[in-house]
Amino acid sequence: MTRQLIGTAPSRRAVLKGAGAGLLAAGFVAPVWAQAAPIKLGFQLHRTGIGAAYGRWYERTAQAALKVVNETGGIAGRPVEIIFEDDGTDPKRGAEVVEKLVSQHNCDLIFGPLFSHVVIGSAPRAGELKVPYLVCSEGFHVAGGMLNRWSMQPGITDVRAQVSSMAPWVLANLGKKVTMVFPDYAFGHDHRDFFTAAVEAGGGQVIAKIAVPPTETSFTRYLPQIPSDTEVLYHVMVGPAVLTFVKELGEFYGTGARPQIFGFIDSLEAVDIAAPGLEFLEGSHFWEGHCRAKQADASDHETVYRAAVGVDDNGASVSDAKDVSTYAHMFSVWETLFIIKAGMEAAGYQSVADRQKFVEAVEAMTDMPESLAHVQGNKVFNGKTHQVFGHQFISKVEGGKLMKVHTTRIEDGMYDDAVDYTSQSF
């Protein structure tokens, strides 16, 4: 567990502005809110285990957002504290971490997990403890209705929305005959099912579906299964072997003829797109949840966000240009923290007794305009399904950089509600 009480140091400046030099002379430098009890947020962090590469950046983003929140008055005037607990990217430990954050650290709520099995394993306990559980997972488990009234995903769109909104553009611009390569587990199956449905709805055809076992570390032998009449190769991979996959794809096609390539950036998350062996990606397209390379039309908020998290214009750490972030996903942590702030303030949140009010306040949210709180873009929250909807980006690799070529409309990713959590009891 790492305690981060950013209440004192960074806020000092803000306090001093108003307090004046007299107080400073009197040695009265403690921030005003030192008197108010902090709001404690529990963060379920993949610090070890298979999710650790993401976890590192999720933690960093959470710290950055926390600093901004505290510098701008905390939540309803109270300082905010985040308590990080490692879940080892394991569902059993995940549920125990929920327990620990709530019962031992008395956190007001919990947020932050990414991996679906951890979310699904932990959500029942959060529901039993009646504690808000805000996930940053992009899984379809929340909107799919598997979880409970206390579980929400307000900071990032789900796979179903992402995938469905890609199909029309892919069919219109890249080709009609699609071959999919995806990991042979739940996340990959969501891609397979929802993208296939969307492609067929759009008049295209998925001619081959190549599922790769999650334990695989070498992929070349799957590649000949790609039919030669493929017009678009759709790829999505996760885990430590992603770079291998993309490199081998490049070797496989070499300088020969190849289909259009459309990938989910998950295949290259935390990987430098200019790494040797990836030259062949030039001209191919990617889904991005948030554009890694700073775009010409980037908002001022985006600039502030990059600076706060410590990410340069290429999406790498400012301290190490080779340390590429999980840029397309980690904004969800940032946005979720600001939604927590907005929700708590709207609910008049005082103590853990107001947790239900907080959930109701978030459920009541609808439009989320682009702002420092929503750096990725404006969004619409569906209170019934506890799921947010937003824009998706399609980028093209140009000169070793991901340049945005298309932004989907929010409606492109919408689908009929599968669940109405507001009808469930607390």
Added chain:
Amino acid sequence: MSFGPFLLLAVLEGTVMAAVLALTSVGLSLVFGVMRVVNVAHGEFYMLGAILAWFVTYYLPFPPALAWVAALIIAPLVVAAIAALADTFVLKRLNYAPEATIVATIGLLYMVQQAALTIYGPDARPVAAPFEWRIQLPWFGYSGYKLFVVGAAGVILAAVWLFMTRSTAGLVMRATQIDRDTAQCFGINVDRVYAGTFALGAALAAAAAVLIVPIQQAHYLMGHDPLLLSFIVVIIGGLGSIRGTLVAALVIGLSDGIISMFFSPTLAKIIATLLVALVLVFRPQGLFGARA
């Protein structure tokens, strides 16, 4: 793609896999053969090799080819030293009791993995290949480096073979394998033979990792898969039989690529795992090994 090129690619991939697998498995087999120790931490030595290769190539101010060669020398040496320490301070004190050593090497596995996570971090990091060369066939492209891996693995294996059959140290190792007590009577320092064998086994795994790391990436969880695969190879080949291990590595490497052409790959893995278990049950001497 038509069947011919498809098969060609499967064979190429299978050969690369077989080469790397042979290196890791021979290490495991050697340790089992001489010491009767099942080293569950073997995969972690492989992982350490890859991670050390990353450190070496990252911090040495050499051109990629030279840095990689440096890694190929340094990483196995460092890993061998770590293994020798583990042998001296843990396995030897357990008198190599089979079950206790398995539990202890499981413990080592966790410790090494966690140390790698703490020091190296959770990211998968690439190591530049010593050279970039792509072969373009009419149907597909292929990495020239992968073919080089096959050659390099062959050279290392040949060196091990010569070492075991021609050198005094190799003779001493084989003598200890055949009869530990008699070897001791002839004045062989069995402790040192064991430490050396354990180190050599680990070094082979590390060397395999240095070969593979320009193709795959160094990651702290990468030891799991080679461990299972080399277990499979060593069992099919006959526990402790080096010749059987080599044959099995070739068979497993080649068949893996070809089987996955016909079955769902996950199903293929299930079947393969069950088959290995059944081999161990019904043919404990392995499919290719001499009778125990």
Added chain:
Amino acid sequence: MTESVKVWSLHLGVLALVFAAQYVLPPYHATNLARIMVLAVFAMGYNIAFGYTGLLSLGHALFFAAGFYGMGLPIGLLDWAPVPALILGLIAGGVLAGLVGVLALRTAGVSFMIVTLMFAQAGYLTLLYLNTWTGGDEGFVVDRAARVIAGNDLSLDGTRFVAAFGLFAAAMVGCLWLVRSPFGRVMVAMRENEERSRMLGYDPFRIKLIALVLSGIYAGAAGAAYGLLFGYVGASFATIQYSILPMLYVLLGGAGTVLGPFLGAVLMFYLVDITSGYTDAYLFVVGAALVGLVLFAPRGILGNLRERFAPWLP
């Protein structure tokens, strides 16, 4: 005081203390204790095979997971009531242990470890392969409405504790009775010297198979209870980690002691829980614990205690 009275009063006393703990402990630790009790049942099962009969298996995650899915699938897919589902989970653990045992018990020692490991790995991959029903790696939530037995809502902390305790107490009493029975003595004889036991008229294969099935039933019961009490079923419970976990508990607490698995589970749980507060390297601690145990205390805590002070400890 006869030995029998001593033994039973110690174990029943421990049970009474554990039961009373729910009224004293803060909620966090009370829920932890509920988890630990279920995990301890799993470890007790492992102990029957490893500690008493000498079968060092690396595949118990398979039987544990059989409990999860034997319970969870009928509830999720067929709307079964929780009690029959629990029983099916328990049976699933026993049946799988029997199937694995019939094959694996033809081997011994290192081969037995590897064969059980391979079967468990195949089981894990099968759960991934059958993702249409199992939910694959993600697993699934056990519907809260299905977690009510005769009006007792298992998702409530008090009820859950009592349910976990009920299983734990039954498992411990059963284990104590078993190891003090003539059959328990034969299990130990297999561990100590299989050839001698054969020449006393015992069929080693049969004895070991029975012990393994009992062990699988314990593991299955624990898995089914864990899934039902905490509302989640997932393939991660079938991974190799969950074969090593009970081994660790048993080694720490004392292999071949009735209370050892529980003691080991308590200590290990809090070792991880507390060290993870200071360092993310708690896996290192787990690894070091394993190495340290086999090096310096191969009999575990209660094993050492028994050797020095209490030879009567079962």
Added chain:
Amino acid sequence: MAAVIEAQGLTRHFGGLRAVDGVDFRLEQGEIHGLIGPNGAGKTTFVSLLSGRTTAQSGRILLNGEDITHLPAYTRVRRGIAYTFQITSVYPRLTVFDNIALAAQSRGAADLAPRVRAVLHRVGLDQDERTLAGALSYGHQRLLELGMGLALEPLVLILDEPTQGLAAGEIAGFSALIRSLVPKMTILLIEHNMDVVMELADRITVLAAGQVLAVGTSDEIRRNRAVQDAYLGVDHAVG
């Protein structure tokens, strides 16, 4: 007299070694039968075949007229063939009581404690019930081993070198104990100590090179020229 055990043409080869080569053998009800022969004569292999620890390549073994050639060892034990090990094979980490109980409960769990105590009394280990077997002196461990054989309540008790490593004083007691077992039980005694065999055995079978060299009373064996040549002479020269 009726044969308890009858072996017909029993054969077991290990590679080129003819360990047991077409042995015919009768063990009569209630006798103490000595089995002797030079080292490597096949004595231990032969009793291993009788007890089922090794399987026969050809030939038959009858127990009270019933063919048991293909029964596994543990079943033969249950049918009444008990075997005590040449190298003491007690459970060192279990108590003396448990060691005997393991044998006794093989015949059924009823009245276990009194039956165990009766055996302990018989072999003179009454005082050591709670002692760990590994803590016993070597002589007492041999007694315990014998006690385990007795607790099996066998028809036939095969004793593989029971007096090996015992002191002279202990051997006398041991012999008396063995003599007290017949005629209720039948004893097959493999022994290197000729004095013990000659004193105890009603009949003696001599094995050499896997074959029966001679069968007879101790006097007959002593007088047998072939035995003297093949075995006794050597033995006397050595001992």
